[in-house]
Amino acid sequence: IGAAVFVLAILVLEYVQVKSNALEKFITGKSKVVIENGQLDIKQLKKLRLTIDQLEMRLRNHGVAKLxxxxxxTIEPNGQLGYELKESEKPLTIGEFKNLMNLYxxxxxxxxxxSPPSDTGTQKDLFQEINYPKTDTPRYLQ
Structure with missing residues (x-):
């Protein structure tokens, strides 16, 4: 009975959060901006009890070399770090590369x-089993 009440309470809370934006903010919270326009928000970091070293560590874990x-x-309600790089620091995408190639x-x-794509012959398509399922089972699994 206790587990059923717990599951029911979770379902009700999830439903309420979907239906009401204000209750969602109250129950789960909202994102906190810690860097805005390239500037650290020290006051927000203090509220979150997060040091600059800890923030730098999280950024390094995401592959960002410099602050x-x-x-x-932002620090999300679930504790994860969300970030956006400056325009000059964003990686080049294949679409942008193709546009540059077409331009220059x-x-x-x-x-x-x-030209046809080059086939190395040794590399296997990772999705081959999903796209083209085998009907026969390997002998060692029988």
Whole structure:
């Protein structure tokens, strides 16, 4: 009976959070901005009892080398760190690379689009089993 009451209470709380934004903020909280426009918010860090070293550690765990590379960062209600890099520090995407190739080397970009993809032969497609399931079971599993 106790487990059923507990599960029911969780379901009711989840339903209430979905239906009411104010109650969601009250129950789970909201994100706290710790870096805004590249500037640390020391007052917010003190409220969260988070040192600059701990913030830097979390950023390093996400692959950010320097604090100056971060445009904004938040501590989410679940304790996770969310961040956005400055424009000059964001990695180059394949789409941006293709646009640059088309802009500066249109002939080369067209040639690369028309060429067949190179097959190394040794690399296996990770999704091959999902996309093309085998019907026979390996002998050692029978």
């Amino acid at each position: 100056e590379h971060v445009k904004s960062a 080397f249109p002939h080369l970009a067209q040639q690369l689009e028309n």
